[in-house]
Amino acid sequence: MNTKPKPRILVVEDNPVNLELLLDILEIGGYECSAAFEGAQAIEIAKREHPDLILLDIQLPGMDGISVLEALRSIPETKDIKTVALTAYAMRGDREMFLEKSFDGYLSKPVSVKELLEAVKEYLNLPG
Ligand code: MN
Numbered sequence: 001m002n003t004k005p006k007p008r009i010l011v012v013e014d015n016p017v018n019l020e021l022l023l024d025i026l027e028i029g030g031y032e033c034s035a036a037f038e039g040a041q042a043i044e045i046a047k048r049e050h051p052d053l054i055l056l057d058i059q060l061p062g063m064d065g066i067s068v069l070e071a072l073r074s075i076p077e078t079k080d081i082k083t084v085a086l087t088a089y090a091m092r093g094d095r096e097m098f099l100e101k102s103f104d105g106y107l108s109k110p111v112s113v114k115e116l117l118e119a120v121k122e123y124l125n126l127p128g
Contacts, residue, residue, distance in 0.1 A: 006032040007124050010051040012042040012068065013086065014060050018109070022055065022116070029117045039063030043071050046078045053123055054083040055107070058098075066101055073102055082123055086111070 009031045013019040016037075023033050034049055036042035038060055046054060054072070058065035065085060072078040084105040085098040098106045105123055107116070 006030055007053065007126070008032045008034070008049065008051040009120065010034045010036065010042065010045055010049065010054045012036045012039070012054065012060065012065070013057040014038060015057075018057075022111075025113050025116055026120065029120070031120070039065075039068040039071070042068055043075070043078070046072060046081060047075060050077060051081060053120065054081055055086050055120075056083055056103075058085055058087040069101060069103060084119070084123055 009026055011019060011022050011026070011033055013022060013035075014037050019035055019037070023035060026033050034045050034051060036045055039062060042054070042056070056065045056068060060068070065087075069083055069085075072081065072083060082104045084107055085103045086107050086109055087094065087098070088109045095106050105119065107119055
C-alpha cells in the first residue's frame, strides 16, 4: 500500500463554479485540497496548513491576488510556499508582470484538465 502523503494544494478562487472544477480535477489527480474564497481566509489557511502549493486567483473581492501574494511573502510561515497566479487576463506581458511580482508561475484561465495537472506536477517537482 502506498502511504506516501498526498501533496497539499490550497486553491483560492471566488467563483464557486471555477473553484469546484479546480478542486475536482486536483482531487482526481491525487492531491489533497483546501479552498478559500477570499484573501484573508487564504492567508489564514496558508499559515495554519502550510500547503505545498497555492493556486491564487488574481481577481478576488476585497484584497486582490497580488496583495495576497505580498502578504504571504511577508509572513515567515508562508513566505516560501510556491504560489501560482490564476488569471483571466489575457493581455500581452502579463505573464512577465506576474513572475516579476514573485509568483512562482502563472496559469491563464480557463485552464484545461491536462494543462492544470501538468503544471501542478511541474511546480511540485513531481516525477514525470
Ligand atoms: Mn476571481
